[in-house]
Amino acid sequence: MAVMAAAGLVSLSSTPFDPVARAQPDVMTPAGPGTGPVAPDGSAIAGTRRVDERHLELTVHSAAMNLDFPVDVQLPADRSAPRPVLYMLSGGSGGKGAASWDRRTNAFDFLSDKDVNVVQPIGGAASYYADWRQPDPRLGIMKWSTYLTEELPPLIDAALGTNGVNGLVGVSMSGTSVLQLPITKPGLYRSVAAFSGCARIADPVGEMYVRITVGFGGGDAGNMYGPSGDPMWAANDPYLHAEALRGLDLYLSSGNGMPGPHDKAGDRHFAGAGDSLANQILVGGILEAAVDQCTHAMADRLADLGIPATVELHPYGTHSWGYWDDELPASWPVLAHGLGL
Template identity: 30%
Template sequence: MWARVCAGAAAVATAVSVLGAAPAQAAEPGPAPSFTDGFGLTQVEPVKGDGADLTLTVTTPNLSGKHWIRIFLPEGYAADPAKRWPVLYSLTGGPSQQADPAVIPALRSNKMITVIPDGGQKGWYADWKMQNTALGAAKWESFHIKQVVPFIDANLRTLTDRKHRAVAGLSMGGFGAMHYAEAYPELFGHVASMSGAIDFGLADMRGAVLATELNLPNWPCAAGSAAGCADYGPTVDSDAIFGTPYFWGDQIWNAVNPASTANLKKLANTSIALYTGNQGLDMATATATGNVRNYLTNLGIPIQRFVAYGNGANWGTTCDGNHSYGCWIPSYADYIPILESNFAAA
């Protein structure tokens, strides 16, 4: 359910301009800031990039192997050393990418810091039930919440209150964004899900997690994907992440389900944006996103932005309503200005 579609730069520019949001104009970046190890993160390679777009490579006891953290800094970051900035955490789908090149113009902003942490081939933004699979240590939630967030706040000039911190994600990352916003409302005041797996009450959503666990690329492969079918890495047990997916003994699935009433109530003071198409794999996310919208409405919790763009006919020239960056590019182009306004109002 999480395959990738890369769009060309010209198509990206068209998709963004259709929605009236121009990509940030590049300026000469300042020097890359230095980062001090801490919170269980150890840098194992030199920082790559410059003062505007940089990537750290770290290790942590919470995860096996090396992992990256990509950071976009606003143009004025180096020029104004007294200024602090709001932060967007942008969560990837699976298999995790630092950022599809086509989405970067829509994702970057000169009014905030953007952090894209590694989400793993099938991390699912969770501390896995099983830590002895072929992938070894897999405590992704602890990595992001207990390590990456405080590490960024310690090393960059951030505004650290919830009104100036947002989390957004697409596909698997849509689940992660909703889950983190619900589980840690003291950290995140804004959340956006794009084609997210945000209702674990649906068999299709649980099936998507199983497909990544069992590395079944043909099931979640988006039609017409320029990148081909996704590879979710070594096969692990079907119960590895959230335990049994069947509707008995499924306590973990229920506890983390973004669509549960108990979890949705935690978003009462959070600005919420939801996006989805309804073609191909997005038929399932359309149902999930519609359910969440209805549940929130019944709870009296407002949604700041809800976009069901259907077949994508009116959602930029790259969108066909399917589960792809062709639709997520205009979705980010739509959401970033909203988030900028939210941060300014805060």
């Protein structure tokens, strides 16, 4: 429950933290007395900005990384009782710029009539939202698993008065992460949806996919899990540890790399300037064909273990936001069941 979730947090004020009441439109509250919950490890909600009646922008300090990160929040349609939280992770860009749920999809509109707190952490580009074995010269200290499982949820629960029930959605890079995080922190999440992710990272093809993704973001995956064959790759492979996903409401999906309805100029998900439709079709097709193999393998693994999962393997679709936007409503019954909605 919300009161239990807040245990261990130190309030900076005798007045309960109300992010809606404290945040002023277009004004970022500086860190200091009364700003928000603070954990014993030093992680804290350092600032808030109210965008409108339903939307907040939080600044959350990670003690593990000693950095502040934005977190976008959409409050539930009905706030008369404590509600669950749906965490939505972005792909390789970490949600910065145009490649995010709020910029490239209708996710927040779709969820606007749902009784759920929607939380979109920003940051973690090329990180796989993992705890890296050592700092990366380009990306710095990466302790994203600690941030997402240990630091952020208690702060969100305390600040928003949630009921302590969580769901998790990820695409592309984070389609791997959303299967890793529930294994790292059993019991934290009740439902998980992974769109176009690759769970089998200790496999040579999966490892190559991870290294390409991290390299594209300027990092070196060797600083994450070490050289090929290092035990850390297997230790963080959701395919190998799929048994730990038993009991979750699971949804997995992928396209097969062939062009589909969203691979055309003028599609509402296509950003246009700075993007290339040819790149989406060619590179996005190759990427999606690869993750399609990963999704097939993970689906087979879950079936072999007798772990129920809803799996959608589409006969078209590239590695792009239009298809992930379609998958959110498709996955909602599975997510909602785990969230108790």
